[in-house]
Amino acid sequence: MKVLLVNPPRFKKVSVIREDRCEIIEKNSVLPPYSLLQIASLLRKRGHEVSLIDANGENIDYPAFEKMVSGMDYGAVIFRFIPATFDWDMQTATISKKHSDAPTIGICWTLGSSVKTVLNEAKDLDIYLMDEYEAVAPELIDRLSAGDGLSDLAGIAYRHEGEIIVNKDASPLKNYDDIPIPAYDLLKSFDFYYADTKHGQPFTIMYTSKGCPNSCIYCTMANTKWKAKSAERVLEELRHLKQNYDIKTIMFFDEAFTINRKRVEKITQAIIDEKLDIHWYCNSRVDLLDRDLLEKMKQAGCKAVCMGIESGSQKVIAEANKRISVEKSAEAIKMVKDAGLKVYCSFIFGLPGENQETVNETIEFIKRTLPTGGEFNIATPYPGTRLHEIALEKGWITGQSDFRTMNQNKSIMRTEELTSEEIERARRQAHHALFLNPKWWAQNIGYVIKNPEDFSLASKYALGALKIAFAH
Structure with missing residues (x-):
């Protein structure tokens, strides 16, 4: 079957990230649609013919997208959507x-517990691929190609006889x-990203x-099974990227890259031994790092570590079920900086x-800790x-709350003691505390x-930091 994969256009000219752990509007980054590239390689392995339109990456608007689609022949279309740009993204199906x-097939991790609401509101969406797209997408396309039924295919929701x-x-x-290695060849160029x-x-x-096996109350990935590629498989992909595309920088997009220390040690040692000359970034938790590992990571080209700190209050951390201590967070920030790496920290106000x-x-x-960079978000009660x-x-919210309003830049939920306006004010305070801090600039x-x-x-x-600080 011929399958068209689509990363929809930018939202009002602003880039959108549509990946499981990160489904947000993001004006400062343009990321390749990695999940769609993985699906493409899996479908090719089953003998299907795949094409890709990365409208977000290539900055293709909907009129241009429609002109492209009108001349294409395909048997199914798979696209990603996110809560904040739901109606916008659904124009792809329309x-x-x-x-x-x-058949139009949509993928969104965040709304996986609101399946019927999604299909009721998106009349042109035929099938919602809810989870585990690596396992489900190939089987789904096989069945559509063969004309087989979908009633026993786990991981999807669909329409049947009006139901x-x-x-x-x-x-x-x-x-x-x-x-298989993602179908990077479907990208027109890496220059967009x-x-x-x-x-x-x-x-x-x-x-x-x-x-991520952890149970943080705010996270859409909480309590999910950790599934990893072996060090050897990771290195195979790194070599492919270096040899075929001369990749210089990689962001490992795992929830927590350092969950398995031995795997990280194998990957970093091979990068050093093979002189792959790649700069890279990763996400981690404060309790999954130590000095020896950080030194090895730096040797292997790591430039920065991103960590979710969330709060400087132990009370808030405890209620969020984060299971770390504030002092452990402070020690980890210092440890990363002492290793000569940059440390980017995210915080959440309104938990x-x-x-x-x-x-x-x-x-x-x-x-007190002065991370190299900071991201200050507002607590968002995502479904599930x-x-x-x-x-x-x-x-704090009602059952009728619209998921379209759920983004991390604007409060839709108060706490027992703070209003939404006060939560947003706290976020502004944080921007000023870091980005207008003379010690931060000196550091x-x-x-x-x-x-x-x-x-x-x-x-x-x-x-960018100055623009954010003065905009607030």
Whole structure:
């Protein structure tokens, strides 16, 4: 079967990230559609013919997209969508329906617990691929190609004779090494892609694992099975990217790259031994790092580690079921900086237990630890999370709350002691506490003096930080 994969256009000219662990509007980054590239390689393995339109990456608007689609022949279309751009993304299905009878298949991790709502509101979406797309997408396309039924295919919801049928959840692939190298050849160019600023290109993201066994109440990936590619499979993909595309920078997009220390040690040692000369970034938890590992990571080309700190208040951390201590977070930030790496930290304002005192604790934590960079978000009660259940129980949101309003930049949920307006004010305070802090500027200027190759990136990041601070 001929299958068309689509990463929909940018939302009002602003880039969108449509990956499981990160489904957000993101004006400062343009990422390759890695999950669609993985699906493409899996479909090719089954003998299907695949094409890709990365409208977001190539900055193709809907009129141009429709012109492209109107002249194409395909038997199914698969696209990704996210809550914040739901109606916008669904235009992909509507346009396809105008020119083809091909089934429209949508993927969104965040709304997997709101399946019937999604299909009721998206009349041109035929099939919702809810979870484990690596296992489900190939089997789904095989069945559509053969004209077989879908009633026993786990991981999807679909329309049948006027009814919405929701099948059981799918099981993940047993062996993630069975996933072929993503179909990078479908990308027109790597020049479109960057994270935060255009620096270190060619750039790509890469999953070496997926899932997180931790139980943080706000996270859409909480309590999901950790599924990893072996060190050997990761290195195979790194070599492919280096040899065929001269990739210079990679963002490992795992929830926590360092969950398995031995795997990381094998990957980093091979990068060193083979002189792959790749700069890379990763996400981790503060309790999954140590000095020896950080030194090995730096030797292997790691430039920065991203960590979710969330709050400088132990009270808030405990209620969020984060299972770390504030002091452990502070120690980890210092440890990463002492290793000569940059450390980017994310914080969330408005979690249960938040009040002005806990906000002040977080602001003081930011001033005390001075991470290299910071991302300051607002607690968002995504469907399927424990936070969503708590917010409903306490009346902070209603059952009729519109998922389209759920993004991390604007509060839709109060706490017991703070209003939405006060939560948004706390976020502004955090931007000022870091980005207008003379000590932060001195620290980062010092880093650039020691690492002059970072001047371009640091300059662009600094300008962006100032814009954010003064905009708030």
